[in-house]
């Protein structure tokens with residue numbers, strides 16, 4: 001048992017309502033109509049329903065998409081730096097309401113304070129990034145092979161972007177997509193996870209306020225709180241030019257082909273099975289801290305969570321000793337308690353998957369070195385609190401090659417560096433990776449074309465907690481999409497290649513003669 005206690009349901013409900021109202025969520029959005037089914041807003045702290053919200057049905061999707069499409073017609077010709085003005089305002093409002101938004105993230109996703117605040121900070125940061133981008137969005141000019149001709153490219157707004165986001169980063173991932181899409185001249189329709197409707201309402205209300213304050217077109221952002229059928233209608237809507245979906249590989253396998261069938265674009269950010277290699281020269285104290293945050297932080301519910309450790313046999317014992325000691329000290333409990341580092345899993349079925357993965361790992365010869373049990377937390381009989389686990393595996397069994405969205409760190413050992421790289425890459429997913437080493441040759445090799453096959457490859461830092469300035473996403477079953485920084489904006493625009501003839505003569509390319 002733990003010393004921490006979850007406050008009573010009435011107190012949590014009051015905290016949620018206070019934060020929602022502070023963010024400007026209208027009262028009618030907080031109360032399902034009498035008789036209507038509604039969408040339950042649940043807190044994972046105790047598994048209790050906080051509110052019952054009005055829910056959208058599949059039939060509402062076309063109306064919201066049509067409004068977004070109409071707003072897009074105006075927005076696409078609004079100068080990009082003016083579009084940046086909207087995102088600048090949004091960033092301000094998000095920063096002003098940072099504490100309230102973090103309250104909602106904590107209640108819905110179960111994050112500890114510093115991680116909940118960190119998630120809100122990601123939104124503010126990506127808004128800054130997008131504002132800068134609004135004066136860039138560079139196209140290139142190329143030398144034409146013909147005299148008196150100019151060859152160039154222009155990036156144009158794409159259309160309506162459908163954003164499907166997951167519970168674990170309920171607001172940051174929305175902001176990566178939305179801030180960038182808005183400066184790119186697109187409109188956004190958001191289908192958040194059913195597990196996190198309150199954070200979505202709060203962000204949506206702040207963006208509505210920013211839209212009003214900057215006199216941007218009304219329908220520019222639409223929110224659809226609803227079930228799977230709503231997501232499907234959004235995916236199939238012919239007016240949605242880009243579907244940006246974050247979630248499981250199973251979800252992506254359905255979304256990708258459906259969007260492709262109508263020649264829409266998709267940007268997929270799916271499962272990860274992230275590993276770190278710990279080489280003989282690694283700084284073990286630094287590695288231990290990095291590993292514990294990456295593997296046990298956010299209760300193992302980041303797509304970048306460290307799930308596999310590939311350790312050189314010579315350092316396995318001292319490293320595992322440090323890790324087991326750190327895991328034994330991990331404070332687990334209510335994320336509202338400032339001393340706690342590990343909050344709850346999002347729901348009971350996540351807990352079942354945690355148990356089942358551990359059962360399979362043991363059956364495959366795994367030895368549980370730390371954690372693996374459940375914790376009762378006072379005031380939260382309906383919450384799902386688990387002890388982050390470290391499991392030493394004799395081989396990369398099937399269960400290790402799957403993503404279980406819970407805090408289980410599988411440990412494998414290696415002798416030769418090639419073996420470490422082979423083990424590292426021998427999983428279906430390719431999101432994030434890291435190596436701990438002081439040997440520059442090993443670090444460079446890990447970063448090279450025949451090193452890690454992931455979209456994110458780090459040296460002496462864990463797999464999670466990426467900055468927004470880089471492009472975020474991964475390869476293989478992770479889906480290939482890139483969001484957030486660098487040139488990820490290009491996915492949200494369409495490129496036109498232009499040839500302009502000022503020569504007064506008709507000259508055909510490739511020296512072709514005709515007429």
Ligand code: UN1
Pocket residue numbers: 122168169173246301302303304463464465466467
């Ligand atoms: C996710 O889990 O979907 O790199 C996103 C990180 C965070 C984002 C994770 N900045 O861990």
